[in-house]
Amino acid sequence: MAVEWSGLTPEIMLQLDRGIRGTLGIQLQAALRTAIRSGRLRAGERLPSSRKLAADLGLSRGLVQGSYEQLAAEGYLTATAGGATRVALTLRQSTTARPPAGAAVDTVIDFSPGRPDLNSFPARDWLWAYGEAIRAASRRDIGYGEPAGSPRLREVLASYAQRVRAASAGSADVVVCNGFTQGVGLTLRVLREQGTTTVAVEDPGHGEMTMQVRGAGLRPVPVPVDAHGVVVDALRATAATAVILTPAHQTPTGVVLAPERRQELLRWADERDGLMIEDDYDSEFRYDRRPVGALQGLAPDRVVMIGTVSKSLGPTLRLGWILAPRRLAPAIAEEKHRNDWGTNGLDQLALARLVESGRYDAHLRRMRRAYAAKRIALTEALRQHAPHLRLTGLDAGFHAVATLPEGVDEAALVAAAARRAVRLHGMRRYRVHGTSGPPAVVLGFGDLSAYAIRSGIARVADLLQPRPD
Ligand SMILES: Cc1ncc(COP(=O)(O)O)c(C=O)c1O
Known part of the structure; x- marks a missing residue:
């Protein structure tokens, strides 16, 4: 995947990621907005002609003209009588963003895990689906809906989960919620309410799970994760009767829950009359053509599976779904009713249209290719700059873990990288109660271009080297 940079002025660079087709105009507009807001392009500054910028970036002139027109309509740019396009004089800009003369680094490269490619939000498809939803909405759809969610969306989600995740559910088992976070709460x-007191969480794990468990008035207990996933013997040694897991791609280690562990978990659940809460947050993105089905499909009566569009479309939508055992679904729907009377109905109908139309699957196919290319950029950059690092957790999703050479101080490395405008995320913050483990960093690459991934690793390459004895 080629990444292209173009000199716009001596001080400004625009970055476009050609691997993602159909979004170049959106990317160009976003890059220009960022440059203007941050002050890298100053009020009154002249932009290159659309012909020149199009030639520099290898884009069509119409696409650049269209982007200029869009930003003019938004008030960022003005077209002057002589035909030149300039940054609008009325804009308030950051006064601190201009780097000191000679500074090589001006943009922060953030390897934050869990963040999807926000530039690739399928805006056109969502607009289309939303338009369809509104056009088809009945009077009833505009009123208060069923707290469990739109019957149509629940039907669509149940069949989607069966088709794509090998789950086993009917629409009566589905409760629509505002993302995973609300679903787990x-x-x-x-x-x-039904008598559970203690819930196990993965260690290391998603930082908010402990808080969620406490917030519900329950006691969290950490259970270690190894190279095969959660350690079931350790789970058995706790008093927990429920466990929250990320089987498809563990957060943060990236391991996929091994088949024998799945079987062991099912045995634990039978022995304990226990429940597994399956966080299915990024399962759409697997790279080796060996899709791993949901745990829910193996034991629908023992698993609450929670899906979300936060990674597949964008977190802002706050849309998710709970597939619950039949004995729990009505109580969860009732809790949803108490909580907020139901998720936005038009959003639900739009999501149903998006999935039914095949546009959701097409978007996922595009994104799988885009993330696969970013993943290659990361592995190649590390191979070039730090071949001694062990990189794991890359089978799925868009984060991986680099285990650091022994003796490297994880916190000091993260701080040193931050001084170079590279945000790394140390494994320590994912460890419950500060349990120990080898130094490591979690490298999210979903929202970075291949160029940014390579630049970020190059910027910190010397910090990743083994320390001389
Ligand atoms: C492992 C994991 N689960 C769940 C979530 C949250 O999902 P949602 O945005 O649907 O609440 C995140 C968000 O980053 C996550 O990393």
């Missing part, structure tokens, strides 16, 4: 509160 609703589930935990219902469990507490």
Whole structure:
């Protein structure tokens, strides 16, 4: 995947990622907005002609003209009588963003895990689906809907989960929620009402799970994760009767829950009359053509599976779904009712249209290719600059873990990288109660271009080297 940079002025660079087709205009507009807002392009500054910029970037002139027109309509740019396009004089810009003369680094490269490619939000498809939803909406669709969610979306989600995740559910088992975060909160509160006291969380794990469990009035207990996933013997040694897991791509280690561990977990659940809460947050993105089905499909009566569009479309939508055992679904829907009377109905209908139309699958196919290319950029950059690092967790999703050479101080490395405008995320913050483990960094690459990935690794390459004895 080629990444292209173009000199716009001696001080400004525009970065476009050609691997993602159909979004170059959106990328160009976003890059220009960022440059203007940050002050890298100053009020009154003249932009190159659309012909020149198009030639520099290898884009069509119409696409550049269209982007200029869009930004003019938004008030960022003005077209002057002589035909030149300039940054609008009325804009308020950051006064601190201009780097000191000679500074080589001006943009922060953030390897934050869990962030999808925000430039690739399928805006056109979403607009289309939303338009369809509004056009087809009945009077009833505009009123208060069923707290469990739109019957149509629940039908679509149940069949999607069967088709893509090998899950086993009917629409009566589905409760639509506002993303995974709300889904897990609703589930935990219902469990507490029904007598659960202790819930296991993965260690290392998603930092907010402990808070979620406590927030529901339950006691969290950490259970270690090894190269095969959660350690079931350790789970058995706790008093937990429920466990929250990320089987498809563990957060943060990236390991996929091994088949024998899945079987062991099912045995644990039977012995304990326990429940597994399956966080299915980024399962859409696997790279080796060996899709791993959901745990839910193996034991629908023992698993609450929670899906979300936060990684597949964008976190802003706050849309997710709970597939619950039949004995729990009504209580979860009731909790949803108490909580907010239901998720935005038009959003639900739009998501149903998006999935039914095949546009959702097409978007996922495009994104899988885009993330696969970014993943290659990361592995190649590390191979070039730090071949001794062990990189794991790359089978799925868009984060991986680089285990650091022994003796490297993880916190000091993260701080030193930050001084070079590279945000690395140390493994320590994912460890529950500060349990120990080898120094490592979690490298998210979803929202970075291949160029940024390579630049970021190059900027910190010397910090990643083994320390001389
Ligand atoms: C492992 C994991 N689960 C769940 C979520 C949250 O999902 P949502 O935005 O649907 O609440 C995140 C967000 O980053 C995550 O990393």
